[in-house]
Amino acid sequence: MIKNKLKKIVFIGAGNVATHLSKALHNAGFYILQIVSRSENFAKILAGNFNTCYTTDISKIIPDADFYFLCVNDASIETVAQQIKLNNPLLIHTSGSVDINVLSQYSENVGVFYPLQTFSKTKEVNIKEIPICIEANTSQNFLALKELAESISTRIYEINSLQRRYLHLAAVFANNFSNLMFTVAEDLLLQHNVPFELIKPLILETASKATTISPSLAQTGPAVRNDQSTINKHLEMLKDNPQILEIYKLLTDKIILRNKK
Amino acid sequence: MIKNKLKKIVFIGAGNVATHLSKALHNAGFYILQIVSRSENFAKILAGNFNTCYTTDISKIIPDADFYFLCVNDASIETVAQQIKLNNPLLIHTSGSVDINVLSQYSENVGVFYPLQTFSKTKEVNIKEIPICIEANTSQNFLALKELAESISTRIYEINSLQRRYLHLAAVFANNFSNLMFTVAEDLLLQHNVPFELIKPLILETASKATTISPSLAQTGPAVRNDQSTINKHLEMLKDNPQILEIYKLLTDKIILRNKK
Numbered sequence: 001m002i003k004n005k006l007k008k009i010v011f012i013g014a015g016n017v018a019t020h021l022s023k024a025l026h027n028a029g030f031y032i033l034q035i036v037s038r039s040e041n042f043a044k045i046l047a048g049n050f051n052t053c054y055t056t057d058i059s060k061i062i063p064d065a066d067f068y069f070l071c072v073n074d075a076s077i078e079t080v081a082q083q084i085k086l087n088n089p090l091l092i093h094t095s096g097s098v099d100i101n102v103l104s105q106y107s108e109n110v111g112v113f114y115p116l117q118t119f120s121k122t123k124e125v126n127i128k129e130i131p132i133c134i135e136a137n138t139s140q141n142f143l144a145l146k147e148l149a150e151s152i153s154t155r156i157y158e159i160n161s162l163q164r165r166y167l168h169l170a171a172v173f174a175n176n177f178s179n180l181m182f183t184v185a186e187d188l189l190l191q192h193n194v195p196f197e198l199i200k201p202l203i204l205e206t207a208s209k210a211t212t213i214s215p216s217l218a219q220t221g222p223a224v225r226n227d228q229s230t231i232n233k234h235l236e237m238l239k240d241n242p243q244i245l246e247i248y249k250l251l252t253d254k255i256i257l258r259n260k261k
Numbered sequence: 262m263i264k265n266k267l268k269k270i271v272f273i274g275a276g277n278v279a280t281h282l283s284k285a286l287h288n289a290g291f292y293i294l295q296i297v298s299r300s301e302n303f304a305k306i307l308a309g310n311f312n313t314c315y316t317t318d319i320s321k322i323i324p325d326a327d328f329y330f331l332c333v334n335d336a337s338i339e340t341v342a343q344q345i346k347l348n349n350p351l352l353i354h355t356s357g358s359v360d361i362n363v364l365s366q367y368s369e370n371v372g373v374f375y376p377l378q379t380f381s382k383t384k385e386v387n388i389k390e391i392p393i394c395i396e397a398n399t400s401q402n403f404l405a406l407k408e409l410a411e412s413i414s415t416r417i418y419e420i421n422s423l424q425r426r427y428l429h430l431a432a433v434f435a436n437n438f439s440n441l442m443f444t445v446a447e448d449l450l451l452q453h454n455v456p457f458e459l460i461k462p463l464i465l466e467t468a469s470k471a472t473t474i475s476p477s478l479a480q481t482g483p484a485v486r487n488d489q490s491t492i493n494k495h496l497e498m499l500k501d502n503p504q505i506l507e508i509y510k511l512l513t514d515k516i517i518l519r520n521k522k
Contacts, residue, residue, distance in 0.1 A: 075490060097491055116463055118481055123470060131459045157459055166453040167460070169495050174446035174460050175467045176482030177512045178439040182468075183476040183519075185435035192427040198392045198418055199428070199435050200472040202377055206436045207468035209384060210443040211461040219444065220379055221437030229336060230358055234430050243515060250511050251438045254504060258444075 007148075008033040010062060012080055013071030014042035014054075016119040017094050021069065021152075024127045026050050028151035034062045058083045067092060067148065069113070074098050081106040090141060096168030099161040100135050111136035111145045114164060115153075118175050127152050133159035133167065184244055223255035269294040271323060273341055274332030275303035275315075277380040278355050282330065282413075285388045287311050289412035295323045319344045328353060328409065330374070335359050342367040351402060357429030360422040361396050372397035372406045375425060376414075379436050388413050394420035394428065445505055484516035 007030050011018045014037035026032050026049070035054040037043035047054035055061070061068075063086050070093045072080050077093050081103050084091065090109040093102070096116070103110040114133040117125055132149040134156060136142035142158075149156045159167060182203055186196045209218045222230035231252055238245040268291050272279045275298035287293050287310070296315040298304035308315035316322070322329075324347050331354045333341050338354050342364050345352065351370040354363070357377070364371040375394040378386055393410040395417060397403035403419075410417045420428060443464055447457045470479045483491035492513055499506040 074488075097494060116459060118463065118466055118470060118479075123473060125466060129462050131462060133459075155459075155462075157456075159455065159459075163453050163455050165494075165498065166449050167455050169498055170446035170449040170455075170460055171463055172482055172484075172495065172509070173442045173449070174464050176480065176484060176516070177508075178442040178464075178467055179471055179476050179480055180512055180516055181434045181439040181442065182471040183480065185431035186476055188427050188431040188434070192424050194420065194424050194428050194431075195418075196475070198377060198394075198416075199431055201390050201392060201416075202379065202432055203435050203439075203468050203472055205379055205386060206439055207443075207464050209379060210440055211464055212384060214457070215440050215443035215447055218379075219437065219440055221433055223433075223437060227335075233358060233426075234433065237426065237430055243518065247438070247511065247515060248433075250508065251441055254508060255437070255441055257504065 007031065007067070008065040009067045009069060010034045010036065010065040011046070011069045011071060012036045012058070012061075012084075013069070014039060014046045015071060017115070018069070018071035019046055020119050020125070020127065021071065021094070021113075021115065022046060023049060024152040025148065030148070030151070033065050036061055059085070061086070063087070063089075066090065066144075069094065070103075078102050090144065092145070096133075096171065097165050099165075100137065101161070104137065109137065109141050111141050112161070112164065113145055113149065114159070114167075116167065116171060128154055131155040131157055133157050133164055135160055135164070184247065188244070219255065219259075221255075223252040224259055226256055226259070268292065268328070269326040270328045270330060271295045271297065271326040272307070272330045272332060273297045273319070273322075273345075274330070275300060275307045276332060278376070279330070279332035280307055281380050281386070281388065282332065282355070282374075282376065283307060284310060285413040286409065291409070291412070294326045297322055320346070322347070324348070324350075327351065327405075330355065331364075339363050351405065353406070357394075357432065358426050360426075361398065362422070365398065370398065370402050372402050373422070373425065374406055374410065375420070375428075377428065377432060389415055392416040392418055394418050394425055396421055396425070445508065448505070480516065480520075482516075484513040485520055487517055487520070 009030050010033050011022050022032050032050040032052050035043045035047040040056050043054035068089045068091050074095050077098050088108040091103045091107045092111045092113050094113050096114050100112050112135040115130050117130045130153050132153045134145045134149055136145050189196050270291050271294050272283050283293050293311040293313050296304045296308040301317050304315035329350045329352050335356050338359050349369040352364045352368045353372045353374050355374050357375050361373050373396040376391050378391045391414050393414045395406045395410055397406050450457050
């Protein structure tokens with residue numbers, strides 16, 4: 001722990017990712033030196049967890065940290081990087097879809113530290129189980145990031161920028177789009193006075209099954225059986241619900257098509 | 262237990278639902294009297310669990326059971342029901358999408374016992390947590406089914422045929438279609454040499470989050486933020502993958518549209 005305590009980290013950004021990462025790294029013994037955020041309120045709250053300082057003015061960034069984490073939205077990463085006027089700091093972004101090279105013209109030491117999880121301020125997650133994808137421009141920087149990652153998680157992966165883009169895209173399907181399916185299910189139940197509660201065990205088991213056996217082997221339902229009689233009943237039931245109908249039709253077609261191959 | 266042991270059950274069908282239900286009811290103390298199935302092999306294996314008899318000939322069905330469970334596919338429920346030549350047995354089907362009235366012309370005592378879960382022979386599920394939706398044509402039959410359901414699960418719901426059809430449709434979204442999203446994620450990862458392993462914690466957390474807070478509140482990602490720059494990058498990345506591209510486009514549009522409302 002003494003080794004980690006000597007290492008100092010500055011966080012630029014005070015949103016969900018910055019909050020979860022800074023807390024985990026603080027707990028692992030790293031010293032959170034400063035929080036920099038456009039939002040004074042967010043910066044103050046986050047810095048308060050560590051009794052550390054904060055600023056809304058990036059020109060007041062403290063120069064002698066070991067790591068500078070840019071936890072800002074994708075579109076702002078480059079803009080923020082170019083405002084950091086320091087001498088080749090280890091600049092790290094945490095985005096799934098931004099290439100490491102975006103940082104290269106602003107420092108000779110750059111890396112990516114991408115935790116693959118859906119963070120929200122209202123729900124705790126077990127950070128030890130979160131896969132962390134790392135990439136760096138030199139083997140020395142890579143080792144520094146690896147040490148950092150290993151201090152908070154047991155699942156570390158070396159993933160390059162191209163792979164990470166596809167991983168991020170896969171996460172849109174695995175998280176955003178599957179969540180839309182759960183939302184549609186919730187809508188259909190509420191429209192017919194059936195408590196959403198009822199379908200929760202199915203949602204949990206679906207995820208459990210897809211991660212235990214492969215999702216391609218876990219596929220069930222009328223589409224994979226090409227059960228046209230049930231499919232037609234469902235289409236009829238959705239005739240006053242054109243938005244949901246359109247989703248039903250397309251995804252049923254895609255499952256039937258996959259199954260034919 | 263002695264009370265349950267006096268009650269005798271015949272199962273028609275020996276697939277996933279019959280297997281899970283008969284085992285659970287046997288464990289709860291009911292007497293599995295007979296397994297009837299077109300597949301001699303399946304019937305023999307299932308009956309073997311209870312040291313009970315089996316037949317492939319429905320005309321040899323034993324007449325004095327308390328419950329007759331029709332665990333056959335939706336299209337066969339009525340055909341099988343009309344082959345059961347007994348004196349008003351308590352005929353029960355286990356389907357989400359078939360109306361209770363389908364059974365009415367074959368007996369004066371009919372019911373539905375629909376366990377809302379995805380069953381597979383290869384993966385154990387905790388039946389105590391599975392919601393069981395029941396419906397019957399008389400209050401006496403309803404109470405008999407309720408007692409049966411309560412002996413194996415803690416989650417019993419009275420659901421009528423119309424609600425059950427929509428529940429089944431909602432389950433197609435919550436299970437079949439969300440599983441397709443996980444399959445697409447798996448495809449994208451394998452195409453870029455990223456282990457599927459990496460995305461498993463995200464899948465599990467997605468389900469956990471949707472069932473803890475509401476899925477409509479859990480929605481994240483480029484579509485809900487209307488982040489056109491990331492969306493356009495994703496469309497470009499999928500340009501050689503027209504099947505997946507089509508899904509991405511439609512579901513992104515639907516999330517954007519929902520969010521505008």
